[in-house]
Amino acid sequence: MGTDTETKRKQSAVKEKAPLRPVESPMDICLGCGTCSAGCAMTGVDGFDPRKIVRKVLMGRDAELVGSKLPWICTMCGKCEHACPMGINIVNMIRTLRGMVDRDKVPGMIQKGVELCLETGNNLGLPAEDFTFIIEDVAAEMAEEPGFEGFTVPIDKKGANLLHTLHNKLVNTQNEDLVHWWKIFHMAGEDFTIPSENWEGVNWGLFSGDDESMKIVVGRIVEHMDRLEIKNLMYPE
């Protein structure tokens, strides 16, 4: 008594007695305004239309969406939900639909990458010795450029300041793009390291709607930090 201020929340009989709104999921509050569809570059392509997808979910017509290519031609760019006047999380809905597809029916390369990453530590299925060879080869070439003499890539360096992971395409076909960060690190005097295994910097469970694999791949980052006693993480992507 006497300690209430104007900003302190008080009990409200009205709030207690008023019925809860019958909102089971965010889709239930869709106004059908079509702002999402108007802003989406994919609307009208192969029957894609975010407003209709939200409606279908609202009506429980999941099966029509799960078996279709619609969740996969969406780029999950989030423009729809950024503009949505009701704040409906449309990207999460699309990702959930992706996750409901049988894993052997996930289109294209995504699932293969996920499985290879779980098995081998990278989406390419590249053995550790091949990885080390590529890294050392590219680093040696960089060390021939003026200003970068003596440069080497510290692999599995204990106590390093910064953990650096790699996008698989840089290790695969775009080796020339490996050196940009290395050059910056060299000039900045950054004490970085790259892990020799589980070096994959992307996590395609994000795309395939697969939380289980996503968690394992994120967990490997934590393992590196613990095992190598690294101080800071450079977010991979």
Add this chain to the structure above:
Amino acid sequence: MATRSGLLKWYPEFFDKYGAFTVFDLLVDYIKSGRIKLDKSRFPMRATYHDPCNYGRKSEEKFGHGYYDEARFVLDNCLEDWVELFPTRANDFCCGGGGGALLTPYQDARVHYARRKMEQIKRTGAELLVLPCHSCHGQIKAVKETYGMPDLEVKYLWEVVAEALVIE
């Protein structure tokens, strides 16, 4: 995006033990602290910048901060003449390569998706497009010829920094 949201969701204790930085945090820190020096004259041509969805509006929604200003600070330190796309920041158009689109069999849809993005870029008259995302990089490079811009140079933000480095 995947790693940061995964750490927050499944390994929140990570942040008690370790620091974590985005590519922008590192670049801005290296420049501001003087650990790297940059020479703008390496890039005399007109350039423009693409805000990727994941670092822009999606980071804003998920982490409470969109990385817009950081990239622009870096560009100001590397480029003589760069101009904004319109619309930009949180309202920027997706390039069409997000969500794993480059990995699906629906390639015609992906190429078609890029039409607004490419029109945006064309209107700036830029010869160089800078971006900080591997998916956007792959997508724009793959579609630029289709949209009549075979000579458009596409570079990562950190590639521009690396090439502007003053070698000491």
